[in-house]
Amino acid sequence: LQNAGEGALSFLSNPHYRQYLSKTGAAAVIVADEFANDVPSCAIVAKDPYVTYARMAAMLYPPPRSHSGIHPSATVAEDASVDPTASIGANAVIDAGVRIASGVVCGAGTYIGRGSRIGADCVLEPNVTIMADVHIGARGLVHAGAVIGTDGFGIARTPEAWIKVPQVGGVRIGDDVEIGACTSIDRGAIDHTRIGNGVKLDNQIQIGHNTVIGDHTVMAGMVGIAGSTTIGSNCVFGGNSGTSGHLSITDSVVITARCTVTSDIDVAGTYGGVFPHEEFRQYQRNLARYRQLDKLARRLSAIEKKIR
Numbered sequence: 072l073q074n075a076g077e078g079a080l081s082f083l084s085n086p087h088y089r090q091y092l093s094k095t096g097a098a099a100v101i102v103a104d105e106f107a108n109d110v111p112s113c114a115i116v117a118k119d120p121y122v123t124y125a126r127m128a129a130m131l132y133p134p135p136r137s138h139s140g141i142h143p144s145a146t147v148a149e150d151a152s153v154d155p156t157a158s159i160g161a162n163a164v165i166d167a168g169v170r171i172a173s174g175v176v177c178g179a180g181t182y183i184g185r186g187s188r189i190g191a192d193c194v195l196e197p198n199v200t201i202m203a204d205v206h207i208g209a210r211g212l213v214h215a216g217a218v219i220g221t222d223g224f225g226i227a228r229t230p231e232a233w234i235k236v237p238q239v240g241g242v243r244i245g246d247d248v249e250i251g252a253c254t255s256i257d258r259g260a261i262d263h264t265r266i267g268n269g270v271k272l273d274n275q276i277q278i279g280h281n282t283v284i285g286d287h288t289v290m291a292g293m294v295g296i297a298g299s300t301t302i303g304s305n306c307v308f309g310g311n312s313g314t315s316g317h318l319s320i321t322d323s324v325v326i327t328a329r330c331t332v333t334s335d336i337d338v339a340g341t342y343g344g345v346f347p348h349e350e351f352r353q354y355q356r357n358l359a360r361y362r363q364l365d366k367l368a369r370r371l372s373a374i375e376k377k378i379r
Contacts (some may be wrong), residue, residue, distance in 0.1 A: 072097065080131075084121035088266065099126070137176045143189070160197065172209075184220065190246065202258065204241030208268070211244065214252040219244075223257035223264075223298055236260065238280060245269070245286070252274060256351020257298070279316065291328070309343075 072088055075081045075097035082101035086244035092100065092109050092211075099113040101123050107114040114333055138159035141147060145159045148167040152158060157171050160179040165171065168186040175189050177199035183189065187201050190209040195201070199213045202220030213219070225236035240259020245268035250256070254272050257280040258264060264278065267286035272278075276290055279298030290308040297316030306320060309328030314320070320336045327343030336342060349357070 072099070080127065082120045084124070105362040108250075127348075142179075147364070166203070184226065187220075196252075204258070205243045205244070206241070208246035209249050212249045212251065216253040216273070217250050217255070218253075219250070219256045220258045221255065223260055225280065225298075231371065240281065242266070247270075251292070257282075284325075285322065286308050299342075327352075338353070 072081050072083065072091035072094045077096060077098060078103070079097045080099050080151050081095060081097040083089060083106055084239040089106065089109070092102075092106060093111060093264060093344045095111065097112060099115055101115045101117050101120040102110060102237050103118070103120055104116050107178065115123070123203055129150045139158055141153065141159040141193065142161045144161045145163040145165070147159065147165040148169065149151060149174050150167055151165045151169040151171070152223055153171045154173040154175065157175040157177070159165065159177045160181065162179055163181045163234050165177075165183050166185045170188045170195075171177070171183070172189060172191040172199045172301045174192040176194045178195055178199065179185065181195050182202045184203035184205065186204050187207040189195070189201070190211065191208055192209055193207055193211040194214070196215040198215050200218045202370035203205075205220040207213070220242045222238040222274045222368070224368050225238055226233045227236055236258050238258050240261055240263045242256055242258050243263045244266040247269045250329055251272050252272035253274055254276040256264060256266070258279040259281045262281060265283045266278075267284055267288065269287040270284055271289040273292040273294070275293050277295045278284070279296055279300065282296050283300040283301045285302055285304030285306065288302055288306040293309035293311045294308045295313035296302070297314055299317045299321045300314050303321045304321055308326045309326060311328055311332065312326045314332040318332065318335050320332065321339055323339040324336050325341040325347065326332060327341065329345045330343045332342070
């Protein structure tokens with residue numbers, strides 16, 4: 072708002088920025104009805120200004136169209152199927168048995184492994200790596216440097232050393248999923264790792280093997296999900312939060328930034344908490360006492376009342 076000039080479109084969704092509204096130079100501002108009279112130019116009244124802005128911005132700045140066809144420097148296996156309307160960029164590699172649907176864009180340097188499936192109108196930015204047996208639904212967006220379908224961290228300990236456990240599952244990703252730059256999604260150990268429809272993953276996220284993420288869940292940057300975790304639909308994970316493995320989180324749960332989930336969550340709501348590191352046995356004792364604080368505070372309050 073404060074930097075908008077002549078001909079610009081702006082919006083107000085956070086009341087913190089209301090101070091800039093009356094002096095903005097924007098030609099039009101998207102606002103809720105309660106702020107319409109404060110706009111010095113043209114007010115576009117919307118129930119949700121941010122959502123309206125997002126839709127208008129998408130109309131004003133459509134993604135560039137790629138030319139259909141396969142770049143001469145790309146390598147495509149003989150038995151791969153590439154729709155004629157798809158675009159395969161320079162130095163891309165399409166392995167055996169791959170199926171690429173209509174309107175797909177594979178950026179320069181992209182690798183798609185054996186037997187993978189890329190749904191209609193997906194966009195794979197440059198240097199995306201899709202390993203074998205990965206299925207991505209329609210209209211997906213995978214940002215540069217993301218890696219999908221590498222082996223999960225499966226190891227077994229012997230008296231002499233750690234040995235690798237073969238990771239034989241794949242990855243199944245729904246429609247309208249966005250995967251951020253340098254995010255990694257491991258393949259399943261036996262069954263598939265599964266990402267639901269409409270999931271949005273930020274940059275530098277780690278999704279462990281056999282994880283299941285429900286529809287329309289979103290995760291901010293640097294989230295870490297350990298293997299065999301099941302996460303419900305419409306959940307929100309703040310930046311640098313994460314989970315231990317082999318646990319379940321129900322629908323409509325919000326995990327605040329830097330919070331680590333170490334046990335099942337079966338009630339929807341917002342959960343948080345951050346502790347500095349300390350010796351583990353002392354941490355366990357402190358955590359046990361922390362969970363008693365509310366009860367102790369009530370007892371202390373009752374004692375104080377008796378004393379008074």
